[in-house]
Amino acid sequence: MNLSFDHLVWFFKKPEEAILPLKQKGIHVVNGGRHKSWGTYNTLSYFGLNYIEFLGIENLSIAEKHDENRLITQIVEQLAKENREGPATIAIRTNQIEELAIKLKSEGLKVYGPLTGERIRADGQLIKWSLLFPESKEQKVLLPFFIEWEKTDEERYSELEHQGLIGSHALGEAKLESVGFVVNNLEKTLEVWKNLFDLKQGEEYIDTEINARCRILKLSGTNLLFCTPFGEGPAAKILKEKGETPFLVNITNTNQSRFFEMFDGYWKFQ
Known part of the structure; x- marks a missing residue:
């Protein structure tokens, strides 16, 4: 499928x-x-x-x-x-x-x-x-x-x-590389998604900008990034205020490096 x-x-x-x-x-x-x-x-x-x-x-x-x-x-x-x-x-x-x-x-x-x-x-x-x-x-x-x-x-x-809707970003050939979710239990959530949708996962890593443990599930087109906070920071803030939810957009091929908050969510340009 x-x-x-x-x-x-x-x-x-x-x-x-x-x-x-x-x-x-x-x-x-x-x-x-x-x-x-x-x-x-x-x-x-x-x-x-x-x-x-x-x-x-x-x-x-x-x-x-x-x-x-x-x-x-x-x-x-x-x-x-x-x-x-x-x-x-x-x-x-x-x-x-x-x-x-x-x-x-x-x-x-x-x-x-x-x-x-x-x-x-x-x-x-x-x-x-x-x-x-x-x-x-x-x-x-x-x-x-x-x-x-x-x-x-x-x-x-x-x-x-x-219609001119593709390839129109001033940033260049920008790609929606991944969407990040903040979750309470990284291992449990990954297991559910991996089993239900047969997705392969990447290696766990620490993202210091959001202060969380993260791991990618590989999905065609745009990857899914799951993160569990381990201290104060953007991930913990969203989890406390909103619960488990998407919260981060990672956009690559932008020829710049920026991390910012906008529209009640976080954006990372790379």
């Missing part, structure tokens, strides 16, 4: 307000469109087929009606009720979403979906996909959700390239 990184979802009250600050950092962000049936809208920053989605609520009364779509229930809870912005979850791309649903159910997970989704792009075109949301029944384990696009990777890449 082919699994690839698709996108990082970043909850943001007004997604359009991410465009200028990131442009000033050399990152290209564009208006994405609206999910009318969900009451949400977004802006997007592409790194090939992988991207960061800044997702906001446009119509709370519509968003509050959703239960099966766990991304929308999550954004209502965190953004509307808790007023909490920042990196929230990731989507992993698959081309076998029905088979994946069966597999995850057999592993004892509660599964929502597959559900259909659609967005009206800024240019008026309608795009469609399917979503799958696994949740642990017994213990709170941080898990991704899954997406299967209506069009093939090749078709989508060609469209994005035609």
